[in-house]
Amino acid sequence: MTPIHHYHNDDKVMVAVDCIIFGFDSEGLKILLIKRGFEPEKGKWSLMGGFLKKEENLDQAADRVLKKLTGISNIYMEQLRSYSKVDRDPVERTISVSYFALINKDDHDIDLTKEYDAQWFNLKELPQTIFDHPEMIERALNVLRRKAVTYPLGFELLPEKFTMRQLQDLYECILGQELDKRNFINKVNSLDILIKLNEKDKSTSKKGAFLYKFDVEKYQAKSHEGFSLKIA
Amino acid sequence: MTPIHHYHNDDKVMVAVDCIIFGFDSEGLKILLIKRGFEPEKGKWSLMGGFLKKEENLDQAADRVLKKLTGISNIYMEQLRSYSKVDRDPVERTISVSYFALINKDDHDIDLTKEYDAQWFNLKELPQTIFDHPEMIERALNVLRRKAVTYPLGFELLPEKFTMRQLQDLYECILGQELDKRNFINKVNSLDILIKLNEKDKSTSKKGAFLYKFDVEKYQAKSHEGFSLKIA
DNA sequence: CCAAAAGTGTTTATGATACACCCATGA
DNA sequence: TCATGGGTGTATCATAAACACTTTTGG
Numbered sequence: 001m002t003p004i005h006h007y008h009n010d011d012k013v014m015v016a017v018d019c020i021i022f023g024f025d026s027e028g029l030k031i032l033l034i035k036r037g038f039e040p041e042k043g044k045w046s047l048m049g050g051f052l053k054k055e056e057n058l059d060q061a062a063d064r065v066l067k068k069l070t071g072i073s074n075i076y077m078e079q080l081r082s083y084s085k086v087d088r089d090p091v092e093r094t095i096s097v098s099y100f101a102l103i104n105k106d107d108h109d110i111d112l113t114k115e116y117d118a119q120w121f122n123l124k125e126l127p128q129t130i131f132d133h134p135e136m137i138e139r140a141l142n143v144l145r146r147k148a149v150t151y152p153l154g155f156e157l158l159p160e161k162f163t164m165r166q167l168q169d170l171y172e173c174i175l176g177q178e179l180d181k182r183n184f185i186n187k188v189n190s191l192d193i194l195i196k197l198n199e200k201d202k203s204t205s206k207k208g209a210f211l212y213k214f215d216v217e218k219y220q221a222k223s224h225e226g227f228s229l230k231i232a
Numbered sequence: 233m234t235p236i237h238h239y240h241n242d243d244k245v246m247v248a249v250d251c252i253i254f255g256f257d258s259e260g261l262k263i264l265l266i267k268r269g270f271e272p273e274k275g276k277w278s279l280m281g282g283f284l285k286k287e288e289n290l291d292q293a294a295d296r297v298l299k300k301l302t303g304i305s306n307i308y309m310e311q312l313r314s315y316s317k318v319d320r321d322p323v324e325r326t327i328s329v330s331y332f333a334l335i336n337k338d339d340h341d342i343d344l345t346k347e348y349d350a351q352w353f354n355l356k357e358l359p360q361t362i363f364d365h366p367e368m369i370e371r372a373l374n375v376l377r378r379k380a381v382t383y384p385l386g387f388e389l390l391p392e393k394f395t396m397r398q399l400q401d402l403y404e405c406i407l408g409q410e411l412d413k414r415n416f417i418n419k420v421n422s423l424d425i426l427i428k429l430n431e432k433d434k435s436t437s438k439k440g441a442f443l444y445k446f447d448v449e450k451y452q453a454k455s456h457e458g459f460s461l462k463i464a
Numbered sequence: 465c466c467a468a469a470a471g472t473g474t475t476t477a478t479g480a481t482a483c484a485c486c487c488a489t490g491a
Numbered sequence: 492t493c494a495t496g497g498g499t500g501t502a503t504c505a506t507a508a509a510c511a512c513t514t515t516t517g518g
Contacts (some may be wrong), residue, residue, distance in 0.1 A: 008479085010286075011246065011247075011283050011284060011285050011286055012242065012244035012246055012247075013244060013245070013247055013284065013286065014244055015243075015244075015245055015247065015327060030252070052243060052316070053243050054242075054243055054245065054318075054325050054486090055318060056318065057316040057317055057318055058314055058316040058327065059316075079314060081311060081450065082290055082314050082329050084289040084290040084291075084310060084329075085289055086286075086287060086288065086289055090491095093286050095247060095284070095290065098313050109465040115462070139418060155308050156378075163470090164470085164471090165470080180470085180473095180509075180510085182471090182473080182509095182510085182511095183473070183476070183507080183508065183509085185471085185472085186473090187507090190506095192511075199484080202516095204468095204469070204470095205468065205470065205515085205516085205517095206467090206469075206470095206515065206516040206517045206518080207468085207469060207470050207471085207514070207515040207516060207517095208469095208470080208516085209470060209471090210470085210471090210513080219328060221499095234512070256478090314490095315486070333497095395497090396497085396498090397496085397497080412481080412482075412483085413497090413498085414482095414483085414498090414499070414500080415480080415481070417498085417499085418499095418500090419479095419480090422479095423467085434489090436497095437488090437489080437490095437495060437496040437497065438489035438490045438491080438494090438495070438496075438497095439487070439488040439489055439495080439496065439497050439498085440488080440489080440496095440497080441496080441497060441498090442497085442498090
């Protein structure tokens with residue numbers, strides 16, 4: 001039999017990464033988009049994307065692109081999937097690998113200076129996005145929701161001290177549904193990864209709500225056993 | 233701000249697909265490998281891989297490559313993940329997207345004529361494979377196991393009529409662990425997707441075991457509700 | 465004194481697990 | 492008659508889900 005291919009250049013293509021950044025803050029779950037700075041579709045809303053360079057791997061490309069376009073760095077993004085429709089980019093054959101992360105919006109808003117045309121959008125009020133970005137976003141959101149129930153996301157997303165209500169709000173935002181307060185608290189307590197503090201946050205009620213912090217040791221000890229925070 | 237990139241060719245790279253084919257038959261779970269037909273690493277065992285062409289998408293490339301190297305066609309493969317270490321292919325910068333499928337080995341053995349240097353290997357006796365193929369295989373196996381408990385794989389993998397024991401063997405192979413016979417049967421029956429036939433298979437015992445077939449309508453009705461076959 | 469959010473337990477239902485004996489038959 | 496695999500049911504436990512009233516306090 002003949003070899004399928006030698007290595008030649010005829011079939012080289014551009015490889016891109018697109019970063020899907022979900023952000024959480026007191027207002028809810030948002031997604032970050034930029035005004036695309038080059039043709040085609042210049043000026044339209046887009047995920048943060050750019051091309052893979054020869055001397056870097058995809059993870060590195062995603063980090064670099066995100067930082068260049070938004071200033072955000074040092075976050076953990078996860079590779080999701082490749083998109084390869086032949087005509088997905090009208091200029092030239094390009095495949096794109098999507099990455100996603102969920103971050104605390106407030107921790108990174110400093111980065112989003114005027115220098116960048118990046119903007120947070122409420123998930124329910126997304127503008128039109130270019131190419132196959134709507135599909136990328138939808139798939140990422142599914143993965144995010146699946147992860148949220150399988151694995152205790154969220155602790156990195158809250159301030160160091162937080163109330164049960166804030167934690168519950170986080171889960172409700174991500175899952176897009178309301179949860180029973182008592183069941184939620186029971187579940188979280190059964191995981192035994194929070195420390196109840198002797199302080200109260202009075203900003204949202206007259207009675208005040210106890211603050212909790214996250215027991216890093218217990219959390220880490222348990223997280224590789226893989227515990228599930230299935231909440232409904 | 234300046235655009236991050238114009239479209240130029242400096243950073244074009246080769247894009248490959250690698251197919252991970254798990255096969256099930258009466259002997260158990262196997263994986264298909266080929267003797268690589270071109271340099272580098274010619275003659276070593278490898279996943280079925282080849283390069284993406286400009287006029288096809290990744291799914292199509294995976295189908296084409298698999299057919300060319302093994303004769304196997306018309307199977308559903310699922311995209312898994314991109315591998316992009318800079319030096320993963322020593323000849324030239326190449327990223328690879330892995331695909332996987334689980335098939336009934338007997339249904340496709342016809343295809344594997346002498347023409348192909350493809351061979352099934354028992355999962356526990358894998359030979360050394362090239363590049364990052366060991367990692368691809370390991371990840372694919374994890375996905376396969378996760379899918380097996382979440383979603384009733386396996387019905388496509390058995391002959392039209394099969395015994396409970398065969399179905400249980402299938403799951404035990406995939407999960408790599410023994411299951412309790414009674415619990416397994418109870419669970420499967422509770423799904424209500426099998427039809428018990430009035431025939432027995434006497435090939436493995438004197439008493440004979442009832443044959444079942446798969447109730448296609450019920451199966452399909454339920455499968456988009458998404459039912460789980462969690463078995464331990 | 466009252467509105468608004470915080471806090472708190474129990475019951476029920478469902479699914480998971482563990483477990484052991486009789487049956488039918490061909491050799 | 493006996494060895495071999497086939498077939499069957501129950502009790503227990505853990506987890507999920509549903510559910511409502513009292514507490515606190517600033518205004």
